[in-house]
Amino acid sequence: MWHHKPAIDEELLQSLPNLKVVASSGVGIDHLDLKLLSSYGVKVSNTPFIVSTDTADMGMALLLASSRRLVEGHEMAVSPDTEYFPADWLGVEVSGATLGIVGMGTIGYKVAERAKAFEMKILYHNRNQRKKEEESAVGAVYCKKIDDLLQQSDFVLLAVNLTPQTHKLIGKRELELMKPTATLINISRGLIVDQDALVEALQNKVIKAAALDVTYPEPLPRDHPLLKLKNVIITPHIGSATKTTRWVMMEEMAESIEAGLAGLPVPREVL
């Protein structure tokens, strides 16, 4: 299964009586009804760890591109109308700024490791606090209340998985808690953010900018306001899209399928 296709529903499962295993690409499994699949005796696998590094890199790429106005800058540099580069054209400093990571799993932690090298102050919010050694290794400070993180961060990066609890985790209230100079970066799932509230917040300068590798839906309808906002960077869900990683993902999926068909324990099974 690539990019959440085909959609697995009761109809499909009924039409495939010999289906033994569904191997899903990537780590997210919010698009799968695990209970339903289990009831048909179908095993499910994903590719959890291999995507972490590239996805963390993507988070940092979006953070840097947004803060330094890279896309806008490139457009200026190549535009037929440009005669000179204005001296007062500035971006926002990354080094020494505060990054708030919402969701400190494998991917969130890798983001923290990278951000530390940029001398960033790191706050994080997670269901559970990480071990002290893990926190000290990246200089991360735990925020039990997400509000504390939102109020102090210059950059808020979402690295949670999509569950009923994280659905619309970032809404009007959360956006208003953020600094007006802050940037929201989303490498999780579009549904973690209340997208309408985000559009409003960006239009009314409640927050400064957003950089999104994920939206809902993907892709957005072509007349969606997010596509027109100058302070938004959107990428087409390419968190794990590198040649090397995709190759490994395919190998892992094939491995899981072979095991499933042979009746052996399925590597990376999702229960």
Add this chain to the structure above:
Amino acid sequence: VGKKVQAIYLWWHKPVIDKELLQSLPNLKVIANSGVGMDHLDLKLVASFGVKMANAPRAVSSTTADTGMALLLASARRLVEVHNISISPSMEYCEADILGVKLAGATLGIIGMGSIGYKIALRAKAFEMKILYHNRTRRKVQDEQAVDATYCRRIDSLLQQADFVMLVVSLTPQTHKLIGKKELELMKPTATLINISRGAVVDQEALVAALQTGVIRAAALDVTSPEPLPRDHPLLKLKNVIITPHLGIKTDKATYMITEEAVENILAALSGLPLPSEVLPS
């Protein structure tokens, strides 16, 4: 008015400091530069008028290193290209076609390991990249070990092994057109060239040819010769090139800090005290 001027704070290489200007400002004591590069100044000429010069080295290194990393990441993950696809009126794209390059395990070759180059090494290490560097002089062993960087005494050796080549040298007669046809051909065909130094460090025509014929994969340039490029320049049309408008140190915080450094130097010069970051003609 000319007689009253004792200090000049040079913002973005303006005003142009030539013999005429220096002659018209008999009481000029110091020129403080906004940034670290001094290649736009005739150091000998200025010194011959008894005028001191200073740059702003401390404030720039982190911000410029950030620019280098921003370009590295944007190029590796084809960020400009995919953003344009995401917002384009036509939705037809095949995700499988937009694959980027994995950084973890890839090799970054840093040419010029001064303060900025070193900060880039610190950042790249966190991305699990292998680091090679070429510099006039070798760094201390502890410095190398802290970032796991391997010294390449010969630039050729670095060029042949690197997946990403980042130029972080100052522009001098020795580094002028440091990267030309020969150097580009030594690079891997899958390699990316990133320039955050000065446009003149690269033979631009050779670069265009190399990018057009696949001698190297891509380039990301924060600096060009001139800036901006003429609007009909081939570099503006190549799909595998990201050009940014000399982002270098253009952030709110860095601008503040370099101005502070410049003021420190100006006040020192006017008081006859040693300048914190004086630049002498070599």
